[in-house]
Amino acid sequence: MVLRVGLTYNLRKKIAEHEGLPEDYYIEFDDESTVNAIASALASGGCRVIKIEADENAHTKLRRCKPDIVFNIAEGTRGESRESHIPVILEMLGIPYTGSGPATLAICLDKAMTHKVLSAYGVPSPKFQVFKRADEELDGNLSFPLVVKPLLEGSSKGIRSSSLVRDEKSLRKQVSWVIKTYRQPAIVEEFMPGREFTVGLIGNEEPFVLPIVEIQLDKLPNGASPIYSYEAKWVWDTPEKPLDIFKCPADIPLELDEEIREIAIKTFKILNCRDLCRIDMRLDKEGTPRVLEVNPLPGLIPDPNAHSCLPEAARAAGFTYEELICTILWQALKRYGLQNLFKNKHLVKIP
Ligand SMILES: Nc1ncnc2c1ncn2[C@@H]1O[C@H](COP(=O)(O)OP(=O)(O)OP(=O)(O)O)[C@@H](O)[C@H]1O
Ligand SMILES: [Mg+2]
Structure with a gap:
């Protein structure tokens, strides 16, 4: 029997000028080349792949084709639970899928909620404040410099070199821009000035930690703020x-x-x-690592020159792209007790 794998994704769209949207509006979504590379990797693992765009008809499409499992990279089209939409549908239809469940995805999309949950367990993260309006009083516990970000985005959407603010006036301007442009609250965090790292993990009970990636912020152009901004990831x-x-x-x-x-x-x-999962961290001024945010749907761009952190870490661990994708699928199959359905076991790097 051939394993039928659904591949759910959202495609990056071009922004028409009349839409008046910022240039990074669809940056969270995937390029067709990434979707195709994942599909080929799954095919090389002996799977029959059914591509399903995660739009408003996703429920109908999934119900009709009922794949054995779904490889999910869909970021969701809108809303504070957008990353949970496909997992919720799959749970409702009883279809297994790769990656985290709806609650994890919703918590991790919300950077403030993530900090609250982690701090309850003593995991250090930056001090923060959420602004629903630009004129809210700044919490006296926070000191400049501060970083201003949209509360519910990724891929550095809404994070520019100007997001690192050193005074009240720039803070107000940046918060106001985020709220207006991205139609959501802004999270303001204390700036962690130390080295930056990102850590990829694969697995479940005892996840395998891939080699740590350092983001060498000193390689950014002169005059750029020392943050991994939208410009740093996608323009420069x-x-x-x-x-x-x-x-x-x-x-x-x-x-x-x-x-x-x-x-x-x-x-x-x-x-x-x-x-x-991929977890971003930065050292505070004492040199202690603090969790900036958690990415349960990390980018999986295949081209090494595109600088996608998890594939980069997997390459450093000796995985080919096919092995990375098939190992992720295998981990999910194993969770459901379905690992015998996967035939090309030589592509599984973490048993
Ligand atoms: N509190 C902070 N202190 C220092 N730098 C920060 C802080 N918050 C964010 N940054 C910088 O901004 C970058 C982007 O922030 P963050 O990772 O929170 O955004 P994201 O859009 O969720 O990113 P991703 O592409 O990983 O989804 C970080 O990689 C880091 O360089
Ligand atoms: Mg990040």
């Missing part, structure tokens, strides 16, 4: 003209390596992440 660093932004494995002392891994595993478990 392109596959045609890549910046040497990643160092993987990160060149760090063993003790820090262990501390980061420990925090990553703890965070993964607290938030009930499944199959794959």
Whole structure:
């Protein structure tokens, strides 16, 4: 029997000028080349792939074709629970799927909620405040510099070099821009000035921690704020003209390596992440790693020059792209007790 795998995704759209949307409005969504690369990787694992765009008709399409399992990379089209939409539908239809469940995805999309949950378990994250209006009083516990971000986005959508603010006037301006442009609250966090790392994990009960990636912010153009902004990810660093932004494995002392891994595993478990996840961290001024945010639907761009963190870490661990994708699928199949349905076991790197 051939394993029928649904592949759910949202495609990046071009923005028409009359829409008046910011240039990063659809940046969270995937390029067709990524969707096709995942489909080919699954096909090389012996699966029959059914591509399903995660639009408003996704429920009908999934109900009709009833795949054995879904490989989900859909970010969802709108709303504070957008990343949970497909997992909720799949749960309702009784179709297994890769990755975290609706609650984890909704919590991790909300950066403030993530901080609250992690702090309840003693995992350090930056001090923060949520602004629903630009004129709310700044919490006296927060000190400049601060970072202003949309509360519910990823891929550095709404994060510009100007998001690092050093005074009240720039803070107000940035908060007001975020609320107006992205139609959601802004989260304002204390700026963590130290080195930045991101950690990919694959698996479940005892997740496998991939080699740590350092984001070398000193490789950004002169004058850029030391943050991994939209410009840094998508404008200054392109596959045609890549910046040497990643160092993987990160060149760090063993003790820090262990501390980061420990925090990553703890965070993964607290938030009930499944199959794959990527956790962003930065050192505070004392040199302690703090969790900036958690990505249970991390980017999976195949081109090494596109600088996608989880595939980069997997490459450093010796995985081909096919092995990465098939290993993620396998982890999900195993959770459901369906691993015998996957035939090409040589592509599974973590049993
Ligand atoms: N509190 C902070 N202190 C220092 N730098 C920060 C802070 N918050 C964000 N940054 C910088 O901004 C970048 C983007 O922030 P963050 O990871 O929260 O956004 P995102 O859009 O969810 O990113 P992703 O592409 O990982 O989904 C970080 O990688 C980091 O460089
Ligand atoms: Mg991030």
